[in-house]
Amino acid sequence: MSTNSHEASKSEKSIDRVYNYVKYYIKENTFSPSVRDICKGAGLKSTSSVHTYLKKLDEMGLIEYRPGMRRAIIIKNQDDEAQDPTPADVVKLPCIGKITAGQPIYAHEDYSDSFYVNRSIIGSNECFLLKVSGTSMINAHIMDGDYLIVRKQSSCQEGDIVAALINDEATVKRFGKMNGVPYLFPENDMYSPIPFNTEDCRILGKVIGLHRYSIY
Amino acid sequence: MSTNSHEASKSEKSIDRVYNYVKYYIKENTFSPSVRDICKGAGLKSTSSVHTYLKKLDEMGLIEYRPGMRRAIIIKNQDDEAQDPTPADVVKLPCIGKITAGQPIYAHEDYSDSFYVNRSIIGSNECFLLKVSGTSMINAHIMDGDYLIVRKQSSCQEGDIVAALINDEATVKRFGKMNGVPYLFPENDMYSPIPFNTEDCRILGKVIGLHRYSIY
DNA sequence: TCCAAATAAGAACAAGTGTTTGACAAAAGC
DNA sequence: GCTTTTGTCAAACACTTGTTCTTATTTGGA
Secondary structure, eight states: OOOOSSOOOHHHHHHHHHHHHHHHHHHHHSSOOOHHHHHHHHTOOOHHHHHHHHHHHHHHTSEEOOTTOTTOOEEOSOHHHHOOOOOSSEEEEEEEOOOOTTSOTTSSOOTTOEEEEEHHHHTTSOEEEEEOOSSTTGGGTOOTTOEEEEEEOSOOOTTOEEEEEETTEEEEEEEEEETTEEEEEOSSTTSOOEEOOTTTEEEEEEEEEEEEOOOO | OOOSSSSOOHHHHHHHHHHHHHHHHHHHHSSOOOHHHHHHHHTOOOHHHHHHHHHHHHHHTSEEOOTTOTTOOEEOOHHHHHSSSOGGGEEEEEEEOOOOTTSOTTTTOEEEEEEEEEHHHHTTSOEEEEEOOSSTTGGGTOOTTOEEEEEEOSOOOTTOEEEEEETTEEEEEEEEEETTEEEEEOSSTTSOOEEOOTTTEEEEEEEEEEEEOOOO
8 A cells, every 4th residue: 555755646645545534434433434425535526436446445455345235344454453342251142043055154043042151162263052943963962942052164073063054954963974975963863864965065063062941 | 112021022022133133233244234134133024114113222222323324323322231241141150069068058169160151041049050970860961061050949849850969969860759759860770769858868959051061 | 802002014115325337637658 | 749547527327225105913901
């Protein structure tokens, strides 16, 4: 972004002003400016110019500019200060209800169901909760109604109990192999192993914990 | 807004979900969700419903909702909860290692092995944790190494899973009766029921939750 | 059981906003 | 001086999204 010691060209000045104004605006308002807001703020009279610079800034990796989304600019490289003062001891995790393929995990979930989990359990990993429905893992002592703590990851090892997406449906199974072929094994004699083919199946994460609040 | 004191009405649930989802979304993405995003997140199918709730939330002073502006919701009063995990939401419970008869339960506890549990689980009751050792309750899907959340109480009902003191030793069993005589039943065919006589036995509390952090 | 109020849904509309296209002027290169 | 490149602008277009209106559905109480 910086040039030599000589003066910045006109375009550099503009792109700089755009960048700075976006940062300033977000800091002031919490939300992003629109392209037209930036016009005013950066002294440009055409939305198209601003648009061009925003795309450039995105390419440079300074911002994240989602195509088509209004007021959705994200300033990057803020890691240093942006860190939430998340209390060290405890983390609030959302509970995923339904998961749709293709969408990021958190996309559609019903957020209402969530609770705190000890930080020591999940460390710095990204995790979510999954409420068990059914008894397909009963032999692993995972019961209907249990909440599973799932550490997000897209791969796993043999023997891991994983949360997986099978044809848009989220389930919990044990990952393993039979004759070298990967399967998702239920832990219940009433159910059959499911061949793991990368087309219909996707690993969401590994189960690292379990909370049960219905004891019978 | 409130109906009876015990249960939230449907509307409260929805407005709550909207509010929570907005908070969650902004935390995740930096920018606000659109009305249609909130629809998905809060499980509502009409933008108009969401719009109504957003206006209400604005009136309540919980958010700032600018008419006509896209993705420009501001969460207010973040100071309160953004800090520590609202102490009200979470409670630190001690894990009891050894318990000695006659001593109050908390007497010897070693706070080193303690962790946070959601307030919603235990309410205003006095609780403690008990780490399971052994497999005597395996048929109830309680495994070696599990942490049990025990609500302190000195009596219990038939069928309850309880923490009890038998000759100075703390164990977990299911309380029940056989031919009218009270017993403590292990949930494992390898063990025998223990007659419950008030001289050697004492109920410490009822198991109301379970945390497992060793998944195999 | 029935009616009224509260919720939610669905559709249609209107406005804000991102994106594209083309044009023009200034600057840079030859 | 002429061409090319760069920066800017203006306008038009298309999509996202906020808003409103109407109609169904549910809820709660008489």
